[in-house]
Structure formats: structure tokens, C-alpha cells
Amino acid sequence: MTEFSRRDALLLSSAGLIPTGAMAQETPRRGGILTVHFATEQRILNPSLQASTGVYIVGGKIQEALVDLDEAGNPVPVLAESWESSPDGKTHIFKLRQGVTWHDGKPFTSADVAFTAMEMWKKILNYGTTLQQFLTEVQTPDAHTAVFKYERPMPQGLLLRALPDLGYISPKHIYETGDIRQNPANTAPVGTGPFKFVQYERGQFIIAERNPNYWRPNLPYLDRVVWRVIGDRAAAAAQMEAGQILFSPYSSLAISDFQRLSRDARFEVTTKGNEGNARTNTVEFNHRNPVLADVRVRKAIGHALNIPFFIENFLGTFAKVGTGPIPSVSTAYYPTSGIPQIGYDVALANRLLDEAGQRRGAGGVRFSVRLLPAPWGEDISLFATYIQQSLQQVGIRVEIVRLDAAGFLRSVYNDWSFDLATGWHQYRNDPAVSTTVWYRSGQPKGAPWTNQWGWQSDQMDQIIDNAATEVDADRRRALYADFVKLAQTDVPILTPIEQIFVSVFNKRVRNAANNPRWASSSWHDTWLAS
Amino acid sequence: MRVLALAGRRLAASLPTLLLILVGMFLLLQLAPGDTVDALMAQMGGGDAALAQELRRFYGLDLSVAERLGRYLLRLVTLDLGFSAIYGKPVATVILERLPATLLLMVAALSFAFFLGLVLGVLAARRVNRWPDTLISTLGLLFYATPSFWFGLMAIVLFSVHLQWFPAGGFYEVGSGLTGLALTLDIAMHLVLPTLTLGLIFLAIYLRIMRASMLEVLSLDFVRTARAKGLTETRIVTRHVLRNAMLPMVTLIGLQAGTMLGGSVVVETVFALPGLGRLAYESVVQRDLNTLLGIVFVSALLVIAINFLVDLLYAKLDPRIVSGG
Numbered sequence: 001m002t003e004f005s006r007r008d009a010l011l012l013s014s015a016g017l018i019p020t021g022a023m024a025q026e027t028p029r030r031g032g033i034l035t036v037h038f039a040t041e042q043r044i045l046n047p048s049l050q051a052s053t054g055v056y057i058v059g060g061k062i063q064e065a066l067v068d069l070d071e072a073g074n075p076v077p078v079l080a081e082s083w084e085s086s087p088d089g090k091t092h093i094f095k096l097r098q099g100v101t102w103h104d105g106k107p108f109t110s111a112d113v114a115f116t117a118m119e120m121w122k123k124i125l126n127y128g129t130t131l132q133q134f135l136t137e138v139q140t141p142d143a144h145t146a147v148f149k150y151e152r153p154m155p156q157g158l159l160l161r162a163l164p165d166l167g168y169i170s171p172k173h174i175y176e177t178g179d180i181r182q183n184p185a186n187t188a189p190v191g192t193g194p195f196k197f198v199q200y201e202r203g204q205f206i207i208a209e210r211n212p213n214y215w216r217p218n219l220p221y222l223d224r225v226v227w228r229v230i231g232d233r234a235a236a237a238a239q240m241e242a243g244q245i246l247f248s249p250y251s252s253l254a255i256s257d258f259q260r261l262s263r264d265a266r267f268e269v270t271t272k273g274n275e276g277n278a279r280t281n282t283v284e285f286n287h288r289n290p291v292l293a294d295v296r297v298r299k300a301i302g303h304a305l306n307i308p309f310f311i312e313n314f315l316g317t318f319a320k321v322g323t324g325p326i327p328s329v330s331t332a333y334y335p336t337s338g339i340p341q342i343g344y345d346v347a348l349a350n351r352l353l354d355e356a357g358q359r360r361g362a363g364g365v366r367f368s369v370r371l372l373p374a375p376w377g378e379d380i381s382l383f384a385t386y387i388q389q390s391l392q393q394v395g396i397r398v399e400i401v402r403l404d405a406a407g408f409l410r411s412v413y414n415d416w417s418f419d420l421a422t423g424w425h426q427y428r429n430d431p432a433v434s435t436t437v438w439y440r441s442g443q444p445k446g447a448p449w450t451n452q453w454g455w456q457s458d459q460m461d462q463i464i465d466n467a468a469t470e471v472d473a474d475r476r477r478a479l480y481a482d483f484v485k486l487a488q489t490d491v492p493i494l495t496p497i498e499q500i501f502v503s504v505f506n507k508r509v510r511n512a513a514n515n516p517r518w519a520s521s522s523w524h525d526t527w528l529a530s
Numbered sequence: 531m532r533v534l535a536l537a538g539r540r541l542a543a544s545l546p547t548l549l550l551i552l553v554g555m556f557l558l559l560q561l562a563p564g565d566t567v568d569a570l571m572a573q574m575g576g577g578d579a580a581l582a583q584e585l586r587r588f589y590g591l592d593l594s595v596a597e598r599l600g601r602y603l604l605r606l607v608t609l610d611l612g613f614s615a616i617y618g619k620p621v622a623t624v625i626l627e628r629l630p631a632t633l634l635l636m637v638a639a640l641s642f643a644f645f646l647g648l649v650l651g652v653l654a655a656r657r658v659n660r661w662p663d664t665l666i667s668t669l670g671l672l673f674y675a676t677p678s679f680w681f682g683l684m685a686i687v688l689f690s691v692h693l694q695w696f697p698a699g700g701f702y703e704v705g706s707g708l709t710g711l712a713l714t715l716d717i718a719m720h721l722v723l724p725t726l727t728l729g730l731i732f733l734a735i736y737l738r739i740m741r742a743s744m745l746e747v748l749s750l751d752f753v754r755t756a757r758a759k760g761l762t763e764t765r766i767v768t769r770h771v772l773r774n775a776m777l778p779m780v781t782l783i784g785l786q787a788g789t790m791l792g793g794s795v796v797v798e799t800v801f802a803l804p805g806l807g808r809l810a811y812e813s814v815v816q817r818d819l820n821t822l823l824g825i826v827f828v829s830a831l832l833v834i835a836i837n838f839l840v841d842l843l844y845a846k847l848d849p850r851i852v853s854g855g
Binding site: 035040042043044050051052053054124126127129130181182186187201202203204205207226228229230231232234235238239241242244376403404405406407408409410411414415426434443444445446447448449450 | 562563564565566568569570571572573574575576577578579580581582588615616617618624627628679682683686687690691694697698699700701704799800801802804808809812815816817
């Protein structure tokens with residue numbers, strides 16, 4: 001494993017020197033300020049405490065994780081130099097990088113890893129609390145070895161694919177006293193990363209500067225990174241054109257601006273570098289509604305949606321037809337064949353509804369439902385309207401109820417006060433991180449983005465549980481193929497569209513998008529052409 | 531001393547109103563579905579139920595509504611505005627950080643609207659129903675009918691993207707290290723477009739009011755007397771008419787100060803300015819009750835103060851009005 005990791009690291013560093021496009025063999029230029037569009041200001045900046053793109057976009061340059069992903073999506077060493085797992089999957093040993101110091105000069109050791117894992121990942125970090133549920137302790141036999149002990153088997157593939165997002169390390173000496181949630185370092189992070197935190201003005205900007213003692217020699221290239229908080233999409237596009245921002249991550253501009261800027265020679269509009277942040281648009285059903293509890297009705301709703309038409313006319317080239325809960329960019333788990341599909345077929349939709357006993361009544365209406373669209377993303381709002389119009393054609397009357405973020409989460413996932421909901425399911429590199437919770441029964445009431453549909457299947461629960469602790473990579477892959485098959489047969493929810501976030505770069509930004517979670521990654525090799 | 535006593539009496543009279551607004555706001559926000567933890571979960575992209583429960587305890591949301599309201603009001607008596615959930619800082623600090631940008635924008639936009647409205651209103655009134663009047667009135671109507679976000683965006687496209695005269699957004703140039711006069715100039719440059727955007731809409735109102743008020747005063751008897759005395763038209767306007775015609779304008783300032791505090795949300799968002807309007811919007815979306823109530827409190831105080839000043843100004847403009855009578 002050690003040899004393999006080193007080779008991967010070499011591959012990454014050499015790949016990193018090849019810029020995107022045809023401009024090969026350019027010598028990276030030192031210096032310059034990268035200005036970044038920051039649309040989703042969060043309450044904190046520390047990625048060991050909050051797993052979200054709005055935190056990684058800043059904190060991911062200042063703090064580092066144990067591992068990251070290379071261009072092909074394989075784990076590569078960062079703060080961990082190598083790793084080894086016991087055959088039963090209950091012990092995972094990480095050898096840590098030596099000679100790394102925190103931005104305040106203190107050395108980075110295994111004590112930091114143990115503290116972060118036990119006090120932050122296991123207790124506070126969203127998704128981390130679930131992932132590390134069975135982590136019993138982290139032993140530190142020496143300053144550069146961390147031994148993770150699990151009560152139940154933890155598949156190495158799952159751990160390594162989860163850690164780039166859920167494996168950021170925080171300094172123990174700063175967090176060990178006082179309440180972690182109120183630590184001033186939460187908004188003024190101290191890390192080991194290529195950039196040192198300088199200043200944060202709420203609602204305005206964040207500044208980080210080059211870390212002169214960074215462990216990768218002669219890196220980073222950039223002098224500074226400045227994040228500008230811009231909430232308005234159109235204003236951000238204007239700032240992009242005025243050259244005030246050079247990079248807009250995570251689909252933060254209007255869809256029409258993506259199309260407009262992609263025709264401008266100064267900019268590159270691409271999904272590249274976001275493969276690790278795939279999502280599917282969902283149609284969520286409330287199975288407590290007896291009409292929707294019938295699988296024929298759910299399938300009919302799927303058949304009534306002309307997804308290719310919607311994508312072509314509203315989303316453009318940045319989306320494709322969804323084939324199931326695991327998106328096609330997940331090369332390690334995407335099942336290559338045998339997934340039942342729910343294609344566009346109005347006649348079939350009408351027939352299924354008739355068979356289900358939902359006959360057309362007055363005005364051709366079979367029944368009425370309330371649809372709650374999530375308030376994030378322009379595409380969700382468009383899709384809600386499209387669902388409304390499509391379902392009208394098969395005799396289902398849809399009332400759209402728009403709420404803000406807190407209202408949407410409360411209504412759908414806690415009060416269950418909806419018939420249909422539409423939003424995003426975020427895929428986080430391994431189905432066990434944030435995908436299977438959409439299907440596994442027994443989710444506590446109120447947990448957002450989990451199975452709150454009132455749907456339960458023993459078979460599904462069995463597959464999910466087996467896969468979560470299956471140590472053998474091939475058997476795990478097969479289990480997830482079964483998972484997708486069942487999800488597409490029973491259709492507890494629909495996942496009709498697959499999307500990857502869109503980035504907009506000023507072409508001066510080089511070495512951009514050279515890994516699948518680039519916007520979240522450390523930018524140690526990013527440079528600016530003059 | 532008389533002024534201070536008057537101010538004190540005014541403040542005391544507004545206290546019941548203030549209390550009513552705060553309690554009403556508190557209860558209104560209880561009706562909105564979801565709380566600040568739901569908003570945080572939405573930001574984070576998920577988390578488990580145990581985590582949510584712990585966060586609710588952390589933010590004091592596990593108490594009953596009555597208990598929370600009681601605690602809030604008790605704290606308010608000691609002028610403690612509480613702790614902001616979004617910012618992790620005392621609300622007073624958060625608001626104080628945001629106040630300068632809002633006040634600067636508000637004062638700039640109001641003065642711009644007031645003075646230009648005054649000049650244009652006078653011009654229109656003096657050439658009533660002739661082409662300058664028609665032109666000015668049409669322009670005014672156009673500004674009034676244009677949504678401010680559109681106006682702001684078009685200003686950015688024209689002046690920042692194409693002409694590159696002014697920066698496209700922000701309060702000052704980030705990381706430029708400017709101080710003193712250079713910093714003041716930099717902030718002024720950043721505020722030109724937002725001021726114009728916010729001011730133009732109000733300009734239309736001032737212009738119309740000034741024109742109507744001028745026309746009315748011009749038809750009064752004392753103006754005829756002044757003309758009979760043989761005064762020039764300019765002297766009549768500046769010495770006799772203007773002062774009387776200004777009373778409704780001053781009233782309008784008092785009324786609009788409140789609107790402008792809230793109405794700048796759009797302008798602050800488009801130009802990425804760190805003001806109170808955006809803070810209030812964020813507080814609603816994130817269900818940060820303490821911050822929202824704090825903003826309401828401070829805004830109410832500001833409006834009371836401005837209206838008090840307006841009353842004093844009345845007495846100055848027209849000695850027949852005795853302030854505080």
C-alpha cells in the first residue's frame with residue numbers, strides 16, 4: 001500500500017504541472033492574488049467541524065486532511081504518508097508526514113489526529129458523526145503514527161474516499177481547552193495548509209496568504225487568496241467580467257450566465273474538477289399519502305417526465321439523465337449494467353395510473369398533490385415548474401409551495417408536511433457517506449436528507465447494512481449494484497437528473513481543476529498567468 | 531436643556547411602541563417554519579438528529595417560547611442584545627460593524643435625492659407645463675418605475691464592466707492597505723454607484739413633492755404681494771417660496787429614513803455592501819432571532835432620532851410651529 005501511495009503522489013505532482021487545455025510546458029509563475037467568488041458564507045471556516053462546500057472553499061486551503069483525491073479519483077497522501085488496514089477492517093494504521101508544522105509554529109503530531117478524530121469528527125462534524133459512529137479510539141504509539149480502532153468492520157475504500165471531505169485535522173493545542181464550538185479559531189483557522197489565515201470581514205471578504213513554511217517545497221505559487229462575499233448571482237457575473245473575481249465555484253452563477261460566459265474567450269466554464277461533488281435532482285414522495293404509497297403511481301410520475309427535453313432546454317450541457325442513486329462519475333461504485341430505467345412514456349404513465357385505480361375525475365384530474373421545491377439552486381425551481389406542467393398532462397394537479405431553507409427542511413424532513421418534494425441528493429464519493437441514508441429505514445425524525453418518506457423495505461435495509469461493513473471491495477461493489485437495482489424497482493424516490501457543479505474560471509488561473517474536488521482542495525499548485 | 535428634555539420625553543413615549551414591535555417580531559418569527567438549527571443544517575448539507583438536538587440546546591432553543599421571550603426582554607432591560615447565532619459574537623458588536631456602511635449609504639443617498647430633487651422640483655415648477663417640466667417629470671417617473679436591482683445591475687454593467695470607471699462592488703478595495711485620505715476616496719468611489727441606485731428612486735418622490743409644493747406656495751397671496759413690491763422672480767423663489775415649500779420635503783425625510791434602512795437590502799446585495807439591510811435579510815433566512823430583534827431595536831432608535839431632528843427642523847423653517855408643544 002505504501003509503495004502504491006507514493007507512486008500516486010508522484011503521479012499527482014507531475015500531473016499537477018500540466019495545465020488544463022493545450023498550454024503545456026508553461027513554467028508556473030510565482031506571485032499574484034487569486035480572487036474567488038464566495039456565495040455561501042457559513043458560520044464557521046473550520047472543515048473539521050462542518051462538512052460543506054461553503055467551508056471547504058476557504059478552510060480547505062488553510063487546513064489539510066489526511067488524504068485527498070488524485071485526478072482519477074483515487075486517494076493520495078496529504079498529512080498521512082501511507083496507510084494499512086487489518087484484514088478484519090477494524091484497525092487502520094496511518095503513518096503521518098514528518099516535519100509538518102502548524103501555522104503558529106507548533107509541530108503537527110499524531111496527538112492532533114487523535115484529538116480531531118475523537119472530539120470533532122465523532123462528536124460534531126456532520127456526516128462524520130455517522131461515519132465514525134463505531135470508532136472506539138485512536139491510539140498514538142508514536143508522534144507520527146495514528147491507529148484507528150473500530151468496533152465494527154470499516155471498509156478501507158469507504159474510509160479513504162470519505163476522508164478527503166471528512167478527514168480535516170485541527171490543532172489540539174488550540175482546541176483542547178474550552179468549548180470547541182465557541183473557539184475563536186473556528187472563524188480564524190490555524191492549519192498546516194499552503195495558505196495562512198489573515199483576515200475575515202463578515203459579509204465582505206476573507207484573506208489568506210502564502211505559508212512560507214509549507215511542507216511541499218517551494219509551494220504554493222500564489223501570494224494570496226482573497227474570497228469576496230457576493231450574494232447576488234448577476235452581480236457576481238459582472239464582477240467576473242470586470243476581472244474583480246477570477247474563479248466562481250459550485251454553480252454559483254445563473255444558468256444563463258454560464259452559457260453567456262462560455263462563449264467569452266476570457267473564461268472557461270466547466271464541470272471539470274467537480275466530479276467529487278456530484279448530485280442528483282430528486283423527486284421525493286411522501287408514502288404516508290396512500291395514493292403515493294402505490295409503486296405504480298410513483299413510476300407513472302417518473303414516466304410522465306421528459307427528462308432529456310428538460311435538460312436540453314433548461315440545464316444545457318452541464319447535466320445528464322440520472323440512472324439511479326449512484327451517479328455515473330462514481331467509477332468505483334457505478335453499476336455498469338442491469339439497472340431498470342424509468343423513461344419518458346406518457347401512455348404508460350396513464351395506464352399505470354388507471355391500473356392503480358386513480359381514474360380521471362372532473363376536468364380530467366385524477367388527484368392533487370403539494371410539491372415543495374428546495375430553495376437552493378435555480379435548477380430546482382425550474383424543475384418544480386416542469387414537474388407541475390408534466391404531471392398536469394397525465395391528470396395530476398400539482399400545487400407548488402415555496403419555502404426558504406429552514407422552512408423547507410422543517411416541513412419535509414421533520415413535519416412530513418408534503419406530498420412531493422424536489423431538491424438535491426449530494427453524493428460524497430462513497431454511497432455509505434450520504435446516499436444510503438436516503439433509503440435505509442429507521443432514520444431519526446428531523447434528520448435532513450434522510451429517509452423521512454415513510455417507506456421501509458427489509459431487503460433494502462439488509463443490503464445497506466451488509467455493504468456498510470463489507471471489507472472486500474468486489475463484494476461491496478456488487479452489493480451496491482443490488483442497492484441501485486432495488487432503488488430503481490421500488491422507486492421510494494426518483495433520481496431523474498445527474499449534475500456536477502459548474503466552475504467558471506478566468507483563463508489566467510492555471511493548474512485549475514486538476515482533481516475531482518478542486519474547488520475544495522488546497523490549491524498548493526495553482527498559479528496565475530500574468 | 532429644553533431640547534434634551536424634549537428628546538427624553540419623545541424617547542419615553544416611543545418605548546411602548548418599541549416593546550410592541552419587538553414582541554410582535556419575536557412572535558411573528560415563531561410562526562415561520564424551521565429554526566436557526568434547520569437553517570444551519572441547510573448550510574452544512576446535513577447532519578444527524580442527535581447533532582441537531584445538541585445544537586438546539588447550544589442555541590437555547592430547547593426552552594419554551596414564553597421563556598425565551600421573557601429572557602430576551604429581561605436582557606434587553608440591561609441593554610444586552612444577546613448573542614448572534616450566525617456570527618458567534620454579541621449582537622451589539624455585529625450591528626456596530628455593519629452600521630457605518632448603512633449610515634453612509636443612507637445619508638449619501640438621502641442627501642443626493644433631497645438636493646437634486648429640490649433643484650429639479652424648483653426648475654420644473656418655474657417652467658410648469660413647458661418642456662423642461664415635462665422632461666424632468668418624465669425622467670422622475672422613469673426612475674421611480676425602475677426596480678432598483680435592475681438599475682444597480684445596469685449601472686454595474688455600464689460603469690464597471692464596460693467603462694471601468696467605478697468598482698463593481700464591495701465597500702473598499704480588499705487588502706489594498708490604504709489609510710487616511712486615500713481610504714476615504716476609495717470608499718467614496720465604491721459608494722458612487724450604490725448611492726445613485728438607491729437615491730434615484732427617492733429622487734423621483736422628492737422631485738414631485740417639491741414641484742407640487744412650489745406650485746401651491748407660488749399661488750399664495752404673499753407671493754402676489756412680493757411680486758407687487760417689484761421683487762425679481764429669483765428673489766421671490768429663494769427668499770419667500772422655497773422656505774415654505776420645503777416643509778413637506780422635510781416631513782418626507784423623516785418618513786423615508788425608516789424605508790431607506792430596510793429598502794437598501796436590494797442595493798446592498800447587488801453591490802455586496804456590508805450593511806444592516808443584508809444583515810436583517812440573512813437573520814430572517816437563518817432564523818437568527820437575536821440579531822433580527824437587535825436590528826429592529828437599533829433601526830427603531832434611529833428612526834426615532836431622525837424624526838426628532840425633523841421636528842426641530844420644522845421649528846427652524848417655520849417659527850410659527852413650536853417644537854414639543
